[in-house]
Amino acid sequence: MTEITHQQAEIILRETLAKGREMGLKPLSVVVLDAGGHPKAFLREDGASPGRFEIARGKAYGAVMLGMGGRAQMARAEAQAYFMAAVNGAYGGKVIPVPGGLLVKDGDTVIGAVGVTGDTSDNDAEAGIAGIEAAGLTPEP
Amino acid sequence: MTEITHQQAEIILRETLAKGREMGLKPLSVVVLDAGGHPKAFLREDGASPGRFEIARGKAYGAVMLGMGGRAQMARAEAQAYFMAAVNGAYGGKVIPVPGGLLVKDGDTVIGAVGVTGDTSDNDAEAGIAGIEAAGLTPEP
């Protein structure tokens, strides 16, 4: 089984944060989850508010559990808010259905997900895409 | 180390309640949280309903955890209701995203938050701002 590695996760964290600094974003927090939705790596930059782990994980958790990126989740939430609310109840309230939640694929296989938070959702997603690509993997926003 | 002190918290409680009486508000409840969202001080005036601790804490908790005051949270909730609902799930249902939740800053550093409840949200916020300023600190509504 192809599983996201410790080394890939470290590259994703480092390069997502580097992209954020290059773009001039606010302090970011980045989580990498494995294909089961469990934390593999996390980093919160200085100056980010204390509750950022839950937001980053929420973006990535929904991606893994539903098999769809944050942008697709947001579209569903806007079309049918009660459905995503109900899904969230089923997942213990851990899902944040907005951009910045990114599936991580190795070829066609989902091997994990990344959640980025701190700036606008679109900027969060852009930084995360750069991080995933720097690790030689394929993001699905 | 810059951390909200016991003495600052007592001033904030006393002066927020004094402002509320001066404004002729209904009985108020006021909580002071530290920069990690943990209660430092609380007072509920006679005549306030019994569940006011949770409301006061909810206003202040979201402020600390997200790094934004209650007025900014309310704007986000009105623009994208499902997002704030999801955030609240991620924080165990402890967030009340309305005015009356105020970040407390010492210069540029967030050292805690204040939550006020009992009258209208706008009046709650006005009383809390007076309390924070009386302690020589800077409120962010």
Next chain:
Amino acid sequence: MTEITHQQAEIILRETLAKGREMGLKPLSVVVLDAGGHPKAFLREDGASPGRFEIARGKAYGAVMLGMGGRAQMARAEAQAYFMAAVNGAYGGKVIPVPGGLLVKDGDTVIGAVGVTGDTSDNDAEAGIAGIEAAGLTPEP
């Protein structure tokens, strides 16, 4: 109905902390709950660890909900641990059954409870008793 007042609560906080300082105790945290188990007032001294609200409330909450002080709860927990564990499940995990949880009586009527934490359970209780008596009320440890 006799209900603990805002003013009595403030006296209890102030005098419990004064007693702690007189006894040379570690930094204390003190909560006052009303007769329904809901927070009326709380203060955490500088230097106390951040999680002290939950411990203080847990000591006082069990006292109010069960109508017995922390010392009596501890005796029950030591005689029949599974019973107090089950009670705690029924109360959402909010009970800490040790000394430092004190019923507050006005004559024969329970009007609230006090929870003190920070030093040994026995010292916590001694400080709380002094605070309740200073308010002209009767503690039940």
Next chain:
Amino acid sequence: MTEITHQQAEIILRETLAKGREMGLKPLSVVVLDAGGHPKAFLREDGASPGRFEIARGKAYGAVMLGMGGRAQMARAEAQAYFMAAVNGAYGGKVIPVPGGLLVKDGDTVIGAVGVTGDTSDNDAEAGIAGIEAAGLTPEP
């Protein structure tokens, strides 16, 4: 302001894992929490079981919230099991009271905590101590 930094957290992760490899330990997982108990950084080595984030955080969370290291918590749990069980209920079940939970001090000030899991509790603690010291900070086991 004294707060654990992103850079200190990265040193702690890297050096704790390096110590684990030097000692020949099983795959480790390491979390760094800030002084409010909120995740700052986390890494889980390849081969560690998926649920290690919760164990690592549980060891560190109790340390921060109670202001005592895992070894002291374990002593209390062994002397008075129902007390630590009750404390855990009050903290939403997030406390794991065993060695490997380490307070992080800068001089006398608690600035965070580290949780290490994967090998025996004593080995976990030894690796974490090395990581904290490598960052120029003081561990309290």
